[in-house]
Amino acid sequence: MVRGRSGAGRPWVIGVLVLALAGAGLGLYWFQPWKLWQDETVDEALPGVVATSPPPAAGPAPSPTRDAGPRTLAGGELISHEHATSGTAELVRLADGSHVVRLENLDTSNGPDLHVWLTDAPVKEGKAGWGVFDDGEYVSLGELKGNKGSQNYTVPADIDPSRYTSVSIWCDRFDVSFGAAELARV
Template structure:
């Protein structure tokens, strides 16, 4: 009886270990608890952004002391993989630096969400889910919260005029949660 018990328990122990490892990996990879967690971030529009690299200043973008933040382009977020809404603005600050501002953002939380400035066209429906990594894009950092209004600094060596859209991008699954086409203000 003891020998039969050993023969039967070995595959059972291995199966249990495989299932536990699989569940652990699945929880790490998909992070399903984020579906029920919302992170709201409410940031004011800054007057000046402190960046480590000075912004590239071109004659047409020379800052003036009296100038405040100026919206250069904007667009409304459309849903892709997850329901997403809000407004995106490309803003030039008084010092000549640029930010991408998300206002009234409302999207699902996800495991590895980023804000991307891209040159891809925004397409409706599933056709737009995977286009943003096909061309040029700049990651402006991790999404600070899936709800609210927040600012993302455009690096000083990036010319924002070369980009036409913004995507809330899930880097883990290579899919857009939502995106906005930027139209001149």
């Protein structure tokens, strides 16, 4: 008498399918590939800049003072690293003495766990510059608000911004720079 194997291999197949689905779910969560097709545009005004209407015709226009508003201390063009990135990064001192890093006309890929870092690392072209920003000192100024537009990132009051020479759009999940700018003093 010959006995058949009714269902003997089924638990193994189900186990493999469960592992494959769990692996696919984890991979999707980790890589978040849909973000490559999702743009988030954020357009913020520079803090402390107030739009004013023209003065009345009867009197002279008030003359602005040199230190009345924000002042750019350093800046540079963003270069591409892991993903195509363009725009500018500026270190700006506000009228109250606080500092912000301003990204203007930013255009980069969206991705998981992106942050704006103020760093002391030199900006290097190409693959040589992808992973240097976590080698020295850096300060995370927060999550990237959007992968397109103009945005402000507050520098904490206890940080001396003159100690830092570059800005990186850093992917914490994969330890890689999407793009960076050297902060040349103005």
